[in-house]
Amino acid sequence: xxxxxxxxxxxxxxxxxxxxxxPSSVDEMLDGLVGADKMxxxxxxxxxxxxxxxxxRAQALKKxxxxxxxxxxxxxxxxQIRLLNKAARQDHFDWLGSxxxxxxxxxxxxxxxxxxxxxxxFTAAGKGGLLRRAVSPFVQSAIRPNMAGAFEDLLIAAVTxxxxxxxxxxxxxxxxxxxxxxxxxxxxxxxxxxAREILELHTLGVAGPYTQTDVRELAxxxxxxxxQASKGRQFKTNMAEPGSETVLGKSYSGSRPDFGDIEEVLRxxxxxxxxxxxxxxxxxxxxxxxxxxxxxxxxLERTWRDSDxxxxxxxxxxxxxxAAWWTDTHNVKKPFEYISSAARALAIPPKTIQRFQEKxxxxxxxxxxxxxxxxxxxxxxxxxxxxADGEWLTPQxxxxxxxxxxxxxxxxxxRLPDPREFVDIALGGRASEAVRFAASAAESRAEGxxxxxxxxxxxxx
Amino acid sequence: xxxxxFLTKSTALxxxxxxxxxxxxxxxxxxxxxxxxxxxxxxxxxxxxxxxAPYGDPDFAALRGQIPLGAKGYSDLDGYYAxxxxxxxxxxxxxxxxxxxxxxxxxxxRNKRSHFDGQDLLEAGVADLATGNAxxxxxxxxxxxxxxxxxxxxxxxxxxxxxxxxxxxxVNRWSPDVDLALTPQAIRLAELVMQDDPVMAASLAEAFKLxxxxxxxxxxxxxxDEMMSMVAQDQAASRKSGYENRLAKFAAGRLKQxxxxxxxxxxxxxxxxxxxxxxxxxxxxxxxxxxxxxxxLEEAVWNNTAIVAVxxxxxxxxxxxxxxxxxGTGGAMILAGGAIRGGRxxxxxxxxxxxxxxxxxxxxxxxxxxxxxxxLMHGLFGLQSSTIEREIFPQLDLGVDPGLLL
Numbered sequence: 001x002x003x004x005x006x007x008x009x010x011x012x013x014x015x016x017x018x019x020x021x022x023p024s025s026v027d028e029m030l031d032g033l034v035g036a037d038k039m040x041x042x043x044x045x046x047x048x049x050x051x052x053x054x055x056x057r058a059q060a061l062k063k064x065x066x067x068x069x070x071x072x073x074x075x076x077x078x079x080q081i082r083l084l085n086k087a088a089r090q091d092h093f094d095w096l097g098s099x100x101x102x103x104x105x106x107x108x109x110x111x112x113x114x115x116x117x118x119x120x121x122f123t124a125a126g127k128g129g130l131l132r133r134a135v136s137p138f139v140q141s142a143i144r145p146n147m148a149g150a151f152e153d154l155l156i157a158a159v160t161x162x163x164x165x166x167x168x169x170x171x172x173x174x175x176x177x178x179x180x181x182x183x184x185x186x187x188x189x190x191x192x193x194x195a196r197e198i199l200e201l202h203t204l205g206v207a208g209p210y211t212q213t214d215v216r217e218l219a220x221x222x223x224x225x226x227x228q229a230s231k232g233r234q235f236k237t238n239m240a241e242p243g244s245e246t247v248l249g250k251s252y253s254g255s256r257p258d259f260g261d262i263e264e265v266l267r268x269x270x271x272x273x274x275x276x277x278x279x280x281x282x283x284x285x286x287x288x289x290x291x292x293x294x295x296x297x298x299x300l301e302r303t304w305r306d307s308d309x310x311x312x313x314x315x316x317x318x319x320x321x322x323a324a325w326w327t328d329t330h331n332v333k334k335p336f337e338y339i340s341s342a343a344r345a346l347a348i349p350p351k352t353i354q355r356f357q358e359k360x361x362x363x364x365x366x367x368x369x370x371x372x373x374x375x376x377x378x379x380x381x382x383x384x385x386x387x388a389d390g391e392w393l394t395p396q397x398x399x400x401x402x403x404x405x406x407x408x409x410x411x412x413x414x415r416l417p418d419p420r421e422f423v424d425i426a427l428g429g430r431a432s433e434a435v436r437f438a439a440s441a442a443e444s445r446a447e448g449x450x451x452x453x454x455x456x457x458x459x460x461x
Numbered sequence: 462x463x464x465x466x467f468l469t470k471s472t473a474l475x476x477x478x479x480x481x482x483x484x485x486x487x488x489x490x491x492x493x494x495x496x497x498x499x500x501x502x503x504x505x506x507x508x509x510x511x512x513x514a515p516y517g518d519p520d521f522a523a524l525r526g527q528i529p530l531g532a533k534g535y536s537d538l539d540g541y542y543a544x545x546x547x548x549x550x551x552x553x554x555x556x557x558x559x560x561x562x563x564x565x566x567x568x569x570x571r572n573k574r575s576h577f578d579g580q581d582l583l584e585a586g587v588a589d590l591a592t593g594n595a596x597x598x599x600x601x602x603x604x605x606x607x608x609x610x611x612x613x614x615x616x617x618x619x620x621x622x623x624x625x626x627x628x629x630x631x632v633n634r635w636s637p638d639v640d641l642a643l644t645p646q647a648i649r650l651a652e653l654v655m656q657d658d659p660v661m662a663a664s665l666a667e668a669f670k671l672x673x674x675x676x677x678x679x680x681x682x683x684x685x686d687e688m689m690s691m692v693a694q695d696q697a698a699s700r701k702s703g704y705e706n707r708l709a710k711f712a713a714g715r716l717k718q719x720x721x722x723x724x725x726x727x728x729x730x731x732x733x734x735x736x737x738x739x740x741x742x743x744x745x746x747x748x749x750x751x752x753x754x755x756x757x758l759e760e761a762v763w764n765n766t767a768i769v770a771v772x773x774x775x776x777x778x779x780x781x782x783x784x785x786x787x788x789g790t791g792g793a794m795i796l797a798g799g800a801i802r803g804g805r806x807x808x809x810x811x812x813x814x815x816x817x818x819x820x821x822x823x824x825x826x827x828x829x830x831x832x833x834x835x836x837l838m839h840g841l842f843g844l845q846s847s848t849i850e851r852e853i854f855p856q857l858d859l860g861v862d863p864g865l866l867l
Contacts, residue, residue, distance in 0.1 A: 169733040172783040181782070189782020193733040196574070196788065206575045212820065215574075367696055371639050373620045380621075380728050381505065383577050391622050393660055396636035399668035402651055403641055407689055432657045438650040446685055447647045454651060456658030 006428045007325055011461045012287060013109035015341030018417075018425045020107055026319040030312060032108030033148040039106050040144070043098035043350070048163070048232075051137035055229040058084055058130050088133045093361035095136040096376060097353045100365070103340035104348060111147070114315070116336070117286050118143045120384035122158040122202065124167040125377055131166060135377040138163040151279070151309030152270035156263055159198055162227035168194035168382060175223040175241025188239075195219035197382050203269040205278030214247050221245040221252055221265055235259040248272070276304035283318060285387050289331060293323035330460035332389040335372035337461070338401060339365065342453050345426040348412040364408050371400035401459070406450030419448025430457040493609035496800060496841040497716045497766040499723045499754065500600060500625065500834075503747070504580060505730030507772035508786050509793025510824060511740050512548065513562045513806060517541030520813035524779045542806045547744025551751060554797060560751075561801055561865070563794040563833050564808035567774060567826035574788035576731065579773030584625035586831055586854050599834070600724060601628030602853045607842045615722035616715050618708050625724055632722075633671060637711035638704070641672040641679045642691035648680060709750045713757030716766065721842075730772060734783040751797045764799030767837055767866065771830060778813060778824050791824035794833060800841065802867050807833070828860070835859050840866035 005022035008029065009015065016022070023029045058081065065077040103112045119139045126132040142161040146154040158164060165171055174181050174188035181188040195218035199210045224240030227233050240257035250268065253261040269275060280300035284292035296318075303317035318324055333341060343353075356364070366376045373392055374385060386392075410416055419439035423431045435455040442448035452458060514528050514535055515521055528535050528543065535543035536552055542562070544552065554560035569588045570579050582590055586599025604610045605628075615632040617623040626632045643651070648669065655662040672679050681687045705727060712723040727750065729743040747770065755763050775792025791811070796803060811817050811825040819825040835849040835857065846859050 169783060169785065172734060174782050176782070191733055191781050191783045191785065192787040200573075200575050206573060206578050212572060212574070363693070363696060370620070371636070381576060381731065386622060388622075390660075393664050394634045395664045395668035395671060396620065396634065396639040398661055398664040399639045399641050399672060402643070402665070402668075403639075403692060406643065406647055407685075407692055410685075434656055435654050438654045441646075442650060443644060443646045444685060447644065447650070450647070451650050451654050455654045456661050459661065460658075 002322060002325055003319070004325065006430075007327060008319075009109070010341075010428075011324075011331075012113060012319065014103040014106065014112055014337070015109075015344045016426060016428045017104070017344045017347060019347050020105070020344075023110075026316070029108075029110045029319060030316055033111050033114070033312060033315070035108065037111075037144070039102040039108075039112070040140070042105065043101040045095045045098050045136045045140045048134065048137040048141040048161070051134055052162075052229060052232065054084065054088060055130055055134075059229055085130065088130050090358050092133040092136070092377070093356070093358050093366070094354070096361060096365060097356065099136070099336075100340045100343050100353065101348075101350050104343045105350075109344075110315075113287075113337075114147045115139060115144055117283070118147055118154065118158075121282070122164060123379045123382050123384040124158075124161070124164045125379055126163065126166065131163070132378075134163050148312045148315075149310070150270075151275075151304075151311055152267045154311070155202060155270045156266050159194065159202060159266065160225055160233055160259075160262065162232050165194070165225060165227045165233065168197055170194040170222060171226050173219065173223055173226075174239045175220055177243070178223060178241055179238040180236075181239075190216075190219050190223065190241075192216065192219045195222055198266075198269065201383055203266075203278070204272060204274040205281075208272075208274035208278065210248060217245040218247045218265065221247060221261060224257055225259070225262055235262075271308050273305060276301045276309070279309075280304055280314075282387075283314065287318065287331075288324050288326075289329045290388055291329070293326070296321050296323040332392050332460055334385055334392060335369045335374040335397075335401075336376070338372070338459065339369065339404070341458075342405070342409065342426075343412065345422070345453075345458075346409055346413060346417065346449070348409075349414070352412055352414070360411075364411055368400060368404040368408065371396065372404070373397050373400075402450070402454050405453035406447050409449050409453070410446045416445040416449050419445060419452060422449055422452050426452050427455070427457045431455075432457060493607055493611075493614055493721050494842060495765045497721050497723075497758075497762065497798075498837065498841055499712060499716070499766065499768040499798070501747070501750070501768065501770040501795075502580070502583070502623070502625065502724065502726040503730050503770055503772040504576070504621075504726050504728050505732075505772075506576060506579070506774050506776055506788055507730040507743075507770075507792060508732060508736065508740065508776040509564060509772075509791070510775065510778065511732075511736065511786075512545050512744065512793050512795065513538070513564055514543045514545070515541060515564070515810065515813070516543050518810070518813045520817075524813060526780070538806065545740065545744050547741040548748050550745065550748040551797070554751070554755075555804055558804040559797060559799055559801055561796040561803035562806045562808075563796065563830070563863075563865075564806050565791045565811050565824055565827045566794060566808075566830040566833065567791050568830055570774060571790065574774060574790075576773055576788070581624070583771060583773045584623070584627075586625075586834075588856055596624070597628030598623075598625035599831075599853050600625045600722060601630050601632065603838055603842070603844070604628075604630040604632065604722065606844055606848050606852055607838075610721065611719075613719040616712065616720050616724070618712055618723060618725040621726050623724055623726065626722075633667065633715075633720075635668075635671040635711070637707045639668075639672070640677065640692075640695040641668065642681045642688045642695070643679055644684060644688065645680045703746070703749070705746050705750050706753045709753035710757055713754050713762075716758060717762050727770075732776070732785050733781070733787060734785040736780075736785040747795070755797075760799070766798040767800045767841060768795075768797040769834065769837060770795040771834070775824050775826075777822050778818050779822070789823035790819045791826035794830055796865060800866055802865055807863050807865065829857060831857050832859050833863060833865065836862050837865055 009022035061081050106112050126134045142157045146157045169191045173191035196215045200206045220241040224235050244251045244253050280297045284297045299317050303314050307313040369376050423439045438451040439448045537543050551560050568583050570582045584598045612631040617626040617634045620636050655665045708725045732739050776786035776789040809827040811827050831854045838844050
């Protein structure tokens with residue numbers, strides 16, 4: 001088995017579209033990762049820097065309010081804070097719409113899928129206040145521009161990003177012998193969380209050759225890395241642990257601690273053979289099958305090692321491997337992949353979803369996603385979404401998909417397609433007799449379209 | 462195929478589905494008794510030393526500081542242990558002997574302190590994931606060992622995987638937030654479409670069964686408008702009360718009928734920084750869940766119920782540099798219910814001096830938490846200890862019965 005356009009579009013893209021042709025070659029798919037980013041222009045999500053202005057504004061308002069606690073002024077400030085929160089919430093839903101529309105209209109949909117993969121690999125979220133709305137800007141700034149180059153650059157951009165630094169509790173982590181800790185004994189100290197997750201989740205994997213001592217040493221090496229709303233990522237020497245640290249047998253940070261030490265250890269971790277193994281397996285499972293062909297994983301691992309984690313080369317190895325195109329096993333679409341591929345098959349007009357208010361986005365998109373098992377941008381842990389198909393095919397998950405499929409599409413566009421034609425648009429030759437019959441026997445367009453979308457051929461990739 | 466012949470066929474499909482082994486009751490030969498077991502998984506690593514603070518230990522204050530006791534702080538339990546303020550709502554249960562704790566316990570998981578491996582091991586109930594003792598869960602293995610359990614006996618509730626109930630014994634999986642409203646025609650056609658994929662077909666069949674079990678039929682008359690308004694109503698209803706309490710209510714509803722086993726998860730325990738606040742919220746959610754179970758089960762069933770809350774590991778004995786705790790080893794289990802011999806903390810307390818801490822940092826586990834779970838099963842469902850040590854927790858030495866049940 002080798003490349004075929006339909007499988008390419010379904011398995012490595014965002015599903016079939018009535019408006020956009022599937023790719024004609026692997027090279028076209030790979031070229032699509034480095035060309036102009038039309039989707040970012042069409043369906044905007046701000047950079048994290050732009051988003052941060054709102055954080056700074058919120059902090060200023062809160063500070064002002066603390067300082068003047070008297071009546072009317074305070075009331076006015078509270079109102080402003082409330083409006084700021086409300087606008088941020090609406091934006092959060094608008095960006096969810098942008099993510100869906102990018103997948104609906106992208107001519108380089110592999111790029112969108114990779115964004116999904118890496119955003120999940122580097123799962124992060126704000127734990128309170130406006131920062132809860134920061135995930136899309138983080139992905140736009142730290143993930144999206146770094147998906148086709150060296151993994152180490154992506155790793156550095158992601159794990160030292162203010163949102164990850166916040167999410168994995170690095171902000172206050174202070175070297176036990178740092179200036180700051182020595183000046184106020186007992187008040188500041190180390191936090192291991194980011195260090196552990198870098199080793200366990202982002203690089204070596206839990207099976208990797210690291211110990212609790214490596215976690216501790218890496219945590220000490222990371223001290224100094226912190227962030228501030230107004231300034232973004234910071235390296236504060238007075239928080240950094242003095243002296244050298246040894247991670248996986250190599251000593252870092254000889255003389256004066258600085259951010260360069262952190263970059264150095266991250267580059268080494270990115271190139272470590274255990275990282276190659278971990279990531280090869282993860283990519284194969286995500287894109288191909290819960291139980292990928294070992295030869296495919298080996299090929300990805302080899303390419304990763306030979307290229308020091310050059311991601312475009314690794315993707316090339318994936319797309320050129322015969323086992324990537326086997327059609328006897330299919331992953332199940334995860335909830336967001338499911339909803340967005342439905343939007344693509346329907347070619348929903350951008351205007352409808354762009355006009356949705358918060359309430360409509362909740363009812364039609366984010367609440368259904370939750371019922372399908374994916375709480376949008378509110379991860380339950382840093383390990384991201386489950387890959388095992390069984391996780392998504394629970395009775396409650398399947399029921400939520402069915403209910404969405406028959407009800408919501410008609411609210412996303414003025415007129416649904418004829419279900420008998422939609423079968424071929426959405427399934428491109430994968431339609432069974434049963435689904436063809438159901439599409440023709442349904443009592444309404446909405447049900448007919450819904451039955452096509454609920455069909456196993458559409459739910460699997 | 463025209464519509465009429467299809468409908469005939471789909472009815473036949475419906476029948477054959479109902480008669481298929483996966484959906485048929487295993488046995489009516491004997492009932493599984495009247496006792497109920499609820500297993501709550503606290504995901505993220507619950508800090509046992511915060512839940513039940515061993516403030517009587519001379520080394521405690523050096524690790525955690527002085528904890529405030531009294532009306533706004535911790536509640537003294539027995540002069541040695543004190544209850545976290547977030548759990549204060551459960552004090553009446555403690556006084557009635559319906560709340561207890563097990564301290565300084567853990568799974569056999571050591572050293573790497575990964576949530577995800579830790580949870581896998583907790584739910585698999587084995588000593589080591591690498592030795593490949595099938596990837597099923599211990600509650601599922603228990604179902605197979607207890608005579609009279611059938612497919613209505615166990616519920617995995619909520620949106621997450623709950624591998625603790627994975628396995629060959631059929632169990633029900635459902636989230637009370639999901640409800641279905643479809644036209645009768647769509648119901649039949651959806652069943653037909655799913656026949657292409659046995660896994661999806663089985664899930665859908667179960668979904669139809671469970672969505673009907675709440676007394677609110679799936680099939681709507683009157684078409685699309687009616688359907689949409691029903692879905693909107695369901696969504697509105699589900700927003701009203703907290704998610705966790707809806708899990709508890711649903712569990713209680715099933716346990717009052719044929720179910721004997723229910724399991725669900727609560728999140729929010731990975732408290733690396735400023736943990737006072739987050740733990741306050743998480744404990745009070747847990748407290749509400751227990752109280753919801755108590756009030757919904759009503760006295761007769763509550764008196765036959767044991768609730769056990771377990772977590773993948775405890776946390777560091779010391780507070781870290783950001784007033785939180787990092788991943789540790791030994792932790793606590795929480796026990797509640799009318800069947801529990803509560804009002805006490807079960808522990809072989811290891812002490813908190815540097816030398817007594819596990820690797821100089823964590824509370825040392827002095828017993829395997831599976832032993833306590835095993836003795837609960839023994840008492841609730843009459844399982845022989847040899848069966849537990851062989852089939853449910855392979856290679857575990859159950860040791861002495863701690864007498865957790867009345």
